[in-house]
Amino acid sequence: MFEVTTVHILIRLTLATVIAGIIGSDREYKNRPAGMRTHILVCLGACVIAMIQQEIAAQNVQFALSHLAIATVIRSDQARLIAQVVSGIGFLGAGTIIVTRHKIQGLTTAASLWATAGIGLAVGMGYYQIAVISSVFVIFVIVFLKKIIHINTLKKIEIKYKHKVATKEFIQDYFETHEIQVRDVNFSVTQDESNTIYTNVYRIEIPREMKYSQIVEDISMNKNIMTIRMVSV
Known part of the structure; x- marks a missing residue:
């Protein structure tokens, strides 16, 4: 566990902005409810929360190491804030789903917001390999999959x-x-x-x-x- 430095913060926020911007630009180009700015903000917010969680854990470890003489139990749950992001982003995604009498719109946008939040968490926690590889798959699915595979729906x-x-x-x-x-x-x-x-x-x-x-x-x-x-x- 290491402290999140200024360099780490800049790298992670920049990477989150770039990845979310690419995903959101496709949604904005197709005139979907959530565009580039929304995706970037979601990804940045998830990234910030992940960095806060990591910083809290790092501070707890440092405190424990500096107070070895004191019988102290410190609990740091890395998934606590992350779990709140995962559940909270569902409400934001639900707001992009438009249900009318004859059809439903916005499901793909809601899913892309949820995936973008996950990428933001990966970036914020410093898992760059997971973030970059998963973003490639998400962008491929959103932008190119429908052009490659066409299913005739009734x-x-x-x-x-x-x-x-x-x-x-x-x-x-x-x-x-x-x-x-x-x-x-x-x-x-x-x-x-x-x-x-x-x-x-x-x-x-x-x-x-x-x-x-x-x-x-x-x-x-x-x-x-x-x-x-x-x-x-």
Whole structure:
């Protein structure tokens, strides 16, 4: 156990800032709830707490060595403050998760904040090898993994329209033309004094190169389409 010097403090805070800045810049670029500054602050805060914990332990050891003649028992739990960071960061991460009626956003950002706090703790405790290697893995997962591995997930599209026969034929032709696989469909009808509104909820799988926003935009161009939106599976 050694004392945390000024040089150690500068190195650790700088490393924490750089690592968290790289992770946070990806979140900010993708317009997520927590950006670069938030990730840096989380990592710096965790780093500071880890250094405080290490300094407390070092001071306790020095006190014990300088008072050997006194029968004194000193307890220093290295994980006590760290445990508070791990549990506390969960509340901050929960604040980035946005739950709406149709989807959930912010899970990856919350996870990246939690991972960044762990990296900050590693840096603050002086475990540079753990911090650097783990940060490489975190950055790889956040920035590059989705570009390398693509998983076609099932999505639901809710379409409300009028003029049943013509519009339904248009939707089916669009799906076939763009090689969109329909795995399931639910159908309902509502009526008022002037119109009959048909609602189809399609569970679809799209080709890798196609985006869901493109589907919504293309189908909405039909004059019979009243509402089209993505809903959670």
